[in-house]
Amino acid sequence: MVQMRKxxxxxxxxxxxxxxxxxxxxxxxxxxxxIRSGHLExxxxxxxxxxxxxxxxxNRKTVILAYEEAIIKGWLVSEPRRGTFVxxxxxxxxxxxxxxxxxxxxANAGDMFAPDFMAPALPPYFDDLYVPAxxxxxxxxxxxxxxxAPDHRLLPQAVLHRYYRNAMKTAFxxxxxxxxxxxxxxxxxxxxAEMLRATRGLTAGPANICxxxxxxxxxxxxxxxxxxxxxxxxxxRLSYPPAWAIFRALxxxxxxxxVDCDGCRVDQIEALCSKKTVRLIYLTPHHQFPTTxxxxxxxxxxxxxxARQHRFxxxxxxxxxxxxxxxxxxxPLASDAGQRSVIYIGSLSKLLGSSFRCGFIVAPxxxxxxxxxxxxLISTHGDAVMQKMLADLIxxxxxxxxxxxxxxxxxxxxxxxxxxxxxxFGERVTLRNPEGGLALWVTFREDIDVDAMVRHAAGVQxxxxxxxxxxxxxxxxxxxxxxxxxxxPDELALAVGRLHEASLRKS
Numbered sequence: 229m230v231q232m233r234k235x236x237x238x239x240x241x242x243x244x245x246x247x248x249x250x251x252x253x254x255x256x257x258x259x260x261x262x263i264r265s266g267h268l269e270x271x272x273x274x275x276x277x278x279x280x281x282x283x284x285x286x287n288r289k290t291v292i293l294a295y296e297e298a299i300i301k302g303w304l305v306s307e308p309r310r311g312t313f314v315x316x317x318x319x320x321x322x323x324x325x326x327x328x329x330x331x332x333x334x335a336n337a338g339d340m341f342a343p344d345f346m347a348p349a350l351p352p353y354f355d356d357l358y359v360p361a362x363x364x365x366x367x368x369x370x371x372x373x374x375x376x377a378p379d380h381r382l383l384p385q386a387v388l389h390r391y392y393r394n395a396m397k398t399a400f401x402x403x404x405x406x407x408x409x410x411x412x413x414x415x416x417x418x419x420x421a422e423m424l425r426a427t428r429g430l431t432a433g434p435a436n437i438c439x440x441x442x443x444x445x446x447x448x449x450x451x452x453x454x455x456x457x458x459x460x461x462x463x464x465r466l467s468y469p470p471a472w473a474i475f476r477a478l479x480x481x482x483x484x485x486x487v488d489c490d491g492c493r494v495d496q497i498e499a500l501c502s503k504k505t506v507r508l509i510y511l512t513p514h515h516q517f518p519t520t521x522x523x524x525x526x527x528x529x530x531x532x533x534x535a536r537q538h539r540f541x542x543x544x545x546x547x548x549x550x551x552x553x554x555x556x557x558x559x560p561l562a563s564d565a566g567q568r569s570v571i572y573i574g575s576l577s578k579l580l581g582s583s584f585r586c587g588f589i590v591a592p593x594x595x596x597x598x599x600x601x602x603x604x605l606i607s608t609h610g611d612a613v614m615q616k617m618l619a620d621l622i623x624x625x626x627x628x629x630x631x632x633x634x635x636x637x638x639x640x641x642x643x644x645x646x647x648x649x650x651x652x653f654g655e656r657v658t659l660r661n662p663e664g665g666l667a668l669w670v671t672f673r674e675d676i677d678v679d680a681m682v683r684h685a686a687g688v689q690x691x692x693x694x695x696x697x698x699x700x701x702x703x704x705x706x707x708x709x710x711x712x713x714x715x716x717p718d719e720l721a722l723a724v725g726r727l728h729e730a731s732l733r734k735s
Contacts, residue, residue, distance in 0.1 A: 252294040573587065
């Protein structure tokens with residue numbers, strides 16, 4: 229039996245087409261695959277080391293090493309004065325007969341996880357990040373209207389390098405890099421609390437802050453502590469897709485409310501509360517996402533009164549509070565002295581870019597304590613070096629300096645985008661000058677098919693999200709959210725030119 233086998237093809241040593249001689253690791257892998265597939269049955273005898281070395285055209289020491297490792301791992305057994313054999317214990321296991329197998333390559337291509345599992349249904353919003361076909365369509369010449377990301381080219385690189393280097397030194401000197409160390413997190417919470425008190429009117433201390441790896445993690449933590457399957461959650465008719473995707477994944481029943489030029493329709497919230505028990509409402513009241521409108525002061529007070537009356541929670545995401553171009557920015561709902569129903573979520577991503585993963589939740593201490601326990605099930609601590617760097621940047625005023633410089637440029641870019649849109653589209657678009665933020669909401673005349681325009685834009689190397697992606701009900705929307713901060717005025721003009729070209733193409 230030993231002599232009759234064709235050992236080289238059996239061990240599949242030429243699978244990669246390599247002209248090099250087989251190493252002992254290739255032989256071990258070949259033996260393991262042959263045993264798993266049933267081509268080598270339990271108890272089968274193997275050639276002697278000298279014989280197999282001649283068959284495979286390798287050094288005998290290579291075969292000896294392969295046999296030794298295969299024996300250690302349990303694939304083979306060695307019996308004194310008898311030889312080397314496939315471990316007979318595999319006979320107790322259900323091995324796949326060789327005749328029922330496809331080739332190894334075909335089998336691998338069709339591998340599927342067998343037991344049942346749950347997979348969330350993600351909205352099309354995520355396609356841009358995770359669908360390979362979308363990513364493959366981009367080249368160096370591709371332009372992208374994002375949702376309002378900052379321009380990483382404006383970051384003070386020398387300052388960041390210096391602060392990160394100093395944070396690294398401190399972390400090692402203070403042993404903050406040890407597993408479970410929380411000193412850097414405490415420093416960052418203290419710095420954030422001072423910043424939020426000074427700039428947003430929040431009466432928050434370090435104990436009121438939970439640090440997260442971005443706003444989506446913050447949303448999931450906060451919602452996970454509140455939502456039970458079947459709970460009614462209100463979102464705006466156009467809103468942030470990852471938020472309502474999280475709520476649905478937690479089993480929430482989504483209801484929508486309209487948005488007008490003064491923000492969300494609080495009268496509709498009141499009407500829904502009279503019919504159903506509302507558990508949670510998710511809002512972006514400072515600059516509504518995606519339309520950029522701000523929630524008017526009287527509606528804010530009415531909303532807080534409804535929360536007290538009907539005992540629902542408000543998750544307030546304030547994703548770009550730093551950028552406000554007209555007058556003073558609105559203070560958050562969470563800054564109201566009498567409220568006890570608001571969970572405030574923010575991040576530093578609009579200051580430093582999405583690579584700096586620093587989100588935060590601000591809430592009463594008892595809720596923050598519960599969120600911290602839930603967070604321990606995901607991660608015990610964050611990046612100590614990054615946390616120390618961010619704390620120092622805030623405390624030393626470097627983030628504030630960068631914000632002042634960047635805000636001037638972003639205001640100019642906003643004006644440049646509005647001018648380019650007006651020049652190219654004229655009366656076919658309606659523009660609203662936003663009070664702040666890093667994006668415009670642009671509505672198009674009804675004779676323009678926005679979804680078709682977005683598809684055609686990809687053909688001219690311009691990627692932009694369809695307004696429909698922001699609809700929880702998947703309804704057509706004749707608007708686009710166009711971020712302006714990440715492109716220069718010249719780049720914005722070129723991108724608008726491509727968008728105009730796409731609008732002229734026929735379906």
